Amino acid sequence: MKIRKCLDSVLPYVPGKSEEEIKKEFNIKNVIKIASNENPYGPTPKICNLYDNINYNIYPDNYDTKLREKLSAKLGVNKSNLLFGNGSVEIIQMLARVFLDPNDNVISELPSFSSYFSEAMIQNAQIKTIKYNSDFSFDINSIIELIDEKTKIIFLTNPNNPLGTILSKEELNMVMEKVPKDILVVVDEAYYEFVRDENYVSAIDYIKDYDNICVLRTFSKAYGLASLRIGYIVANENVISNLEKVRVPFNVSTIAQKAAIIALEDQEYMNQSIKKIHKTIDYMYESLDKLNIQYIKTQANFIMINVRKSAEDVTYELLKRGYIVRAGFPLMDNWIRVSISTLEDMQGFIKALCEVIK
Ligand SMILES: Cc1ncc(COP(=O)(O)O)c(C=O)c1O
Known part of the structure; x- marks a missing residue:
């Protein structure tokens, strides 16, 4: 074969x-x-009756309507700026399918989350990486120096997994000022709820000012819902509408949608x-x-x-x-x-x- x-x-x-x-x-x-x-405390106990009133024979809501409404209000973004995935890894896969042709490249920190690399390789794209500094932060200038005409995506994990370090607001500002507007900056904020450092800022605040930034979030960590597989992306409408073209229909189960809503209601x-x-x-x-x-x-x-x-x-x-x-x-x-x-x-x-x- x-x-x-x-x-x-x-x-x-x-x-x-x-x-x-x-x-x-x-x-x-x-x-x-x-x-x-994973979160040792699990999700809110209010999800205990999650399986009541589920129509098991009916496909999930393909538009995640209720969850979308809840989350857009919480984040202060438009409903059209959101898309949900079967875990945020599924959205990394969608981003690779939308942006990467063979021999394009992606740039990321090393070490970082392995899915960025595997999804790029599956698209036959190249991977360019930058090593951490001696204090385990990342050298943003060096990341920017790696950009060439074949660069399509820069993945920044903030906080970084596995290092646990962050990019500060100043560093994120610098990235957005220097990266060409036709390269997508994906800021993966899987762990943002745990951050205590006051220099941290979520990239969601940047979406209204920059078309080429998007943010990945998940319900697997702070919300304790890893087993149900649900994450989301916040991005401009152009990115979202292209991700919709490659999204598998009904990719988020009814139970996951329902659990995420209950989790959001119990902050x-x-x-x-x-x-x-x-x-x-x-x-x-x-x-x-x-x-x-x-x-x-x-x-x-x-x-x-x-x-x-x-x-x-x-x-x-x-x-x-x-x-x-x-x-x-x-x-x-x-x-x-x-x-x-x-x-x-x-x-x-x-x-x-x-x-x-x-
Ligand atoms: C940085 C980072 N991004 C994304 C994910 C994937 O999360 P999900 O469970 O939403 O697929 C993880 C999971 O460990 C992670 O560490």
């Missing part, structure tokens, strides 16, 4: 191992999954879980400082820790002790990414980490 050549270098996404797999493999009872930046619950996560991040800083272990201050719900030896080996040792974390990030051979779970889980993790790296 004549499979496209560009797929030779594309690897399927490998998720972290599941709790069940680890329990079986190492014959242990308690496993804590802190590898995929208080989300604020409380973010507060708890911030407290636990502070506990992590304190503990790692005491142990003299290097980490990167985070604006998200995960933290990068320098384990000073092979991150793959440390990850394996942590697995044996029931902690699933993530390693294998480009340019970060000795670092693991640890999602912030409950205080109790993280206390256990710190003990296990001490055993493994001391």
Whole structure:
């Protein structure tokens, strides 16, 4: 069969191992999954009757009408500036299909979210990357210097995954002043709800002034709805109407639409879980400082820790002790990414980490 050549270098996404797999493999009872930046507190308990009154035999609302109304009011954008996806990864795929011809290129930070790279490769496009600075921020000038006539998209993850660092308002201003108007700047704000740094600004504020910027958001993280797969993009109408051409019909389930509405209506619950996560991040800083272990201050719900030896080996040792974390990030051979779970889980993790790296 004549499979496209560009797929030779594309690897399927490998998720972290599941709790069940680890329990079986190492014959242990308690496993804590802190590898995929999920929310340990889950969604608002108000979604408990989610499955009532669902017409299972009827396709979902293809226009996500009620959710669209709710979100446009909350964000202060027009309904025509929104499009929903089966997770924000589906929208990254749509962006690649709309913008990338073979041999075009995309620019992004390295390390960054892997879907930007895989979706570009599937379109047979090239990837240009810029490494983080010594303080783990990104050098915006160098990103801009990579632009050439084949550049179609610049992906900026703000806060960055896996580093947890942000682009400041000044840096975002600079990007928008310098990037040519025919190149799309995609600001992925999957973790924006967790940010505490006052220099941060959401790129949603820029959409009214710039046609070439868009913002990705998700209900998977702060809203605790990762299992239902729902995310969205805010962009100008021209971008949205082209994304509509490649969107799979009925791509967001009725249950996901309904859950997102209930989650948006209970901001208080989300604020409380973010507060708890911030407290636990502070506990992590304190503990790692005491142990003299290097980490990167985070604006998200995960933290990068320098384990000073092979991150793959440390990850394996942590697995044996029931902690699933993530390693294998480009340019970060000795670092693991640890999602912030409950205080109790993280206390256990710190003990296990001490055993493994001391
Ligand atoms: C930066 C970033 N963007 C997008 C996503 C995908 O989120 P979703 O669950 O909405 O597909 C993730 C998930 O980990 C992420 O880290």
